[in-house]
Amino acid sequence: MDSSIDPIATILIIEDNEDLLELEKFYLMKEGYRVIGLTSIKDAEAMLEEGVDLLLVDRTLPQIEGSEFISYLRHKGMTTPVMFVSAKATDEEIEEGFLFGGDDYLRKPFNMKELLYRVKAILRRTYSMEQERLEARDIVLDLNTRMTYIDNNEVELTKLEFELLSLFIKNKNRVLKREYLLQNIWNDSETTQKRTVNVTINRLKKKIDPREDKEYIVPVRGIGYKFQ
Numbered sequence: 761m762d763s764s765i766d767p768i769a770t771i772l773i774i775e776d777n778e779d780l781l782e783l784e785k786f787y788l789m790k791e792g793y794r795v796i797g798l799t800s801i802k803d804a805e806a807m808l809e810e811g812v813d814l815l816l817v818d819r820t821l822p823q824i825e826g827s828e829f830i831s832y833l834r835h836k837g838m839t840t841p842v843m844f845v846s847a848k849a850t851d852e853e854i855e856e857g858f859l860f861g862g863d864d865y866l867r868k869p870f871n872m873k874e875l876l877y878r879v880k881a882i883l884r885r886t887y888s889m890e891q892e893r894l895e896a897r898d899i900v901l902d903l904n905t906r907m908t909y910i911d912n913n914e915v916e917l918t919k920l921e922f923e924l925l926s927l928f929i930k931n932k933n934r935v936l937k938r939e940y941l942l943q944n945i946w947n948d949s950e951t952t953q954k955r956t957v958n959v960t961i962n963r964l965k966k967k968i969d970p971r972e973d974k975e976y977i978v979p980v981r982g983i984g985y986k987f988q
Contacts, residue, residue, distance in 0.1 A: 762912075765969065769793050769794070769813040769814065769883050770793070770794045770795075770796065770811060770812050770813050770814075771788055771793050771794070771795050771796070771812070771813065771814045771815075771816060771879065772795075772796045772798070772804065772807055772808070772812045772814070772815050772816070773785065773788075773796070773797045773798065773816045773817075774798050774799075774800070774801060774804055774815065774816070774818060774821060774826065774829075775797070775798075775799065775816070775817075775818045775845065776799045776804060776815045776818060776820070776822055777818070778799060780962050781797045781799065782797070782870070784797075784816065784845075784872075784875065785797050785874070785941075787872050787876060788876070788879065791876060791879075791880075792897055793879075793939060795983075796812070799822075800822050800823060801821060801822060801823060801824055801829050802823075802824060804829075805833075808833070808838065808840065810933075811932070812840055813840065813841075813886070814840065814841050814842075814843065814879065814882055814883060814884060814886075815830075815840055815841070816841070816842075816845050816875075816879075817829070817830060817840045817843070817844055817845065817862075818844075818845055818846055819844055819846040819847075819848050819853075819857065820846065820847065820848070825845065826844065827844065827856060827857050827860035827861070827862065828860065830842050830844075830860055830861040830862065831860040831861050833861070834860075834861040841863040841864075841882050842861060842862050842863055842864075843862065843863060843864040843865065843866060843867045843878060843879070843882060844857045844862045844864070844865045844866070845868065845870070845875070846865070846866075846867070846868060847867070847868040849867040849868070854867075854906055863882060864878055864881075864882055866878060867912055892904055894929045894930065895929075895950050896908055896929045896932055896976075896987065897974075897976065898911045899925075899929065899968065899976070900937055901922070901925065901926055901929065903926070906919075908922060908925065910968055915967055915968060915969060916967075920945065920960060921960070921963070921964045921967065923945055924941070924945055924960060924961070924963060924964055926970070927941070928943060928976075928977060928985070928987035929987060931987065932986070932987050932988070933986065933987070934986065935980045935983055935984055935986045936984050936985055936986065937983055937984040938954045938957045938958075938983075938984045938985075939954075939984075941957050941984065941985075942947065942954070942957060952988070961977060961985060964977070966979055975987070975988070
């Protein structure tokens with residue numbers, strides 16, 4: 761896994777060839793990315809609203825040509841980077857892909873390693889810049905100054921609490937197991953027990969929700985916690 765890219769980055773693939781879609785998902789997930797695969801544009805806009813960092817889009821899709829769909833999204837204000845992965849490979853077709861809103865273009869057939877290199881390059885340019893601020897509900901985390909604001913009021917967090925809250929926000933509505941938190945926040949220290957996770961989260965919850973009426977972080981019995 762390339763440690764220079766945040767492994768939490770989410771990639772949405774729209775590819776109607778199911779075998780190729782599964783292959784792309786396999787290799788990207790092996791690199792540590794969260795991957796969503798669709799065989800048509802149905803549900804794509806809903807997925808984008810949930811938070812996506814990169815789109816991989818085939819151009820020969822059912823219902824609509826892929827570049828036309830991206831052009832439509834661009835006109836609606838979507839800024840998420842897009843890489844077309846397409847058998848449309850003439851100079852004119854590639855130029856058209858960029859004119860319609862693509863940020864990169866990969867010709868089919870392709871080597872899977874090239875796909876991974878291109879994905880990493882795009883995320884290196886865009887994902888880190890997008891993550892200078894994290895926002896969820898009335899919480900804002902400034903990753904440059906390491907400051908936390910809730911409803912425009914500053915809240916003082918320790919380094920550990922800040923990292924923990926950042927991880928929860930990046931994974932909003934996703935259940936995070938205690939083992940996952942130990943590995944990603946405490947680096948799976950042998951001296952750290954699951955009880956330490958519970959204590960730290962409870963301390964964080966008291967700081968960000970002293971009245972206990974917002975329920976940002978909720979326990980999921982027998983599994984872990986979820987930010988909602």
